[in-house]
Amino acid sequence: MKRLKIMALALFVTTATFAQQALWGGSQIVSPEIHDNHTVTFRLRAPKAVKVEVTGDFLAPQKMETPYGTFDAPGSAQLKEGEGGVWEYTTPEPLASELYNYSFIVDGQRMSDPSNVAMVRDVASVTNLFIIPGDPGDLYSVQDVAHGSVARRWYDSPTLKEQRRITIYTPAGYENSKKSYPVFYLLHGSGGDEEAWIALGRTAQILDNLIAQGKVEPMIVVMPNGHTQNAAAPGESSRDYTPAMGGGPRQAVASMEDSFGDIMKFVESNYRVKKGKANRAVAGLSMGGMHSAAISAQYPNTFNYVGVFSAPPIASLMARDNVDAAKAAEEFVQKLKTQQKNGFKLYWIACGNTDFLYQSVIDSMKKMDEIGFNYTYRESGEGHIWKNWRIYLSEFAPMLFK
Helix, strand or coil: CHHHHHHHHHHHHHHHHHHHHHHHCCCCCCCCEECCCCCEEEEEECCCCCCEEEEECCCCCEEEEECCEEEEECEEEECEECHHHEEEEECCCCCCCEEEEEEEEECCEEECCCCCCCEEEECCEEEEEEEECCCCHHHHCCCCCCCCEEEEEEEEECCCCEEEEEEEEECCCCCCCCCCECEEEEECCCCCCCCHHHHCCCHHHHHHHHHHCCCCCCCEEEEECCCCCCCCCCCCCCCCCCCCCCCCCCCCCCCHHHHHHHHHHHHHHHCCECCCHHHEEEEEECHHHHHHHHHHHHCCCCCCEEEEECCCCCHHHHCCCCHHHHHHHHHHHHHHHHHHHHCCCEEEEEEECCCCCHHHHHHHHHHHHHCCCCCEEEEECCCCCHHHHHHHHHHHHHHCCC
16 A cells, blocks of 8 residues: 555656646746847757757848749758757847747758747748847837737628637726727738737737827727638637638638628627727738728728728739729729718828839829829838738827827
8 A cells, every 4th residue: 555655656746747847848948048238049959950040030031932922031040059969049130129930940840949938820830939129029018008808709790601700809998897999900911810910910919008108099909810711710610721821611602891791790789889980990911901992992981090001902903914903993993982082081001112012002002193092101111021010000000090
């Protein structure tokens, strides 16, 4: 009996030890280590590795050709092996304040940093992240301010004939008040889903911090899944879904524009929201920017604020030599005329000057100029990247509902 108790105790101690190792990572390695001068050191224990690299958007980019155009791919740098099989790399220069993503490549195999629990998914890639403090990094970080809530809800879409998942941010104090709030519909790009803006875009942190600073009106932010053939993000619905740039497990039965009324109905039936166009905004990036332009044109007296990030408002101009596309563009221009006649407060277009959609954005604005359509254009540097979209959100949100 005594022997059984000793064995049981030994088993408990062993299990507890493994549990603690799982809980704390089983490693004393610090990675990434952000130094006071904003240089960063990355470390990885890999005693049997031959070559270890770090790749991320903090390194000089490399051009990558894709079916969608030319993109800036993250650069890479080699780590050096030190004592105990710990590989190390320190950036030669301080990094500017920003949110950065990175991964390790060990003998050709990409892997996450086991010492860093901060991770995020973009399309099908899971990477680690870190934030360099300052401006704008502090805006993307959790600060000691009042925090809003983020909920994942399911709503019924009769148009799409299914239940669909949606992410909704409510500002601090919403649950304990009877106040009604304006609504901002925020749409993702072709590689995203209802998790994209909250995870990669840092929507909750940006809104919390800007509201606390008095720069943004407290608002509800609604982030739906813009792929009408998918009910939810990968792993969040009953259907199989491999993350990709668009596509899905079933044929879409209706467009995002045609089904958007279902989203507005759910929000206005389940949340305390102010009604009327003065209290509604819609914006999005890339595919979501095209959706925002199309939705605001299809519901031409519904939104006072429209944001089109890194996307041509007249999407059909992307196919400039196509006769059907030209016809579609002219039809859309007629919708813009109606939208202009009904009036709105802000139509904000933003794009990076190396974005692969840049020329299509310029062509769209030329068409809008021809009919005297009122818009504001904000041109930034760089391309089709989350760095720009976080900036656009932090600049667009303060202009809403004033």
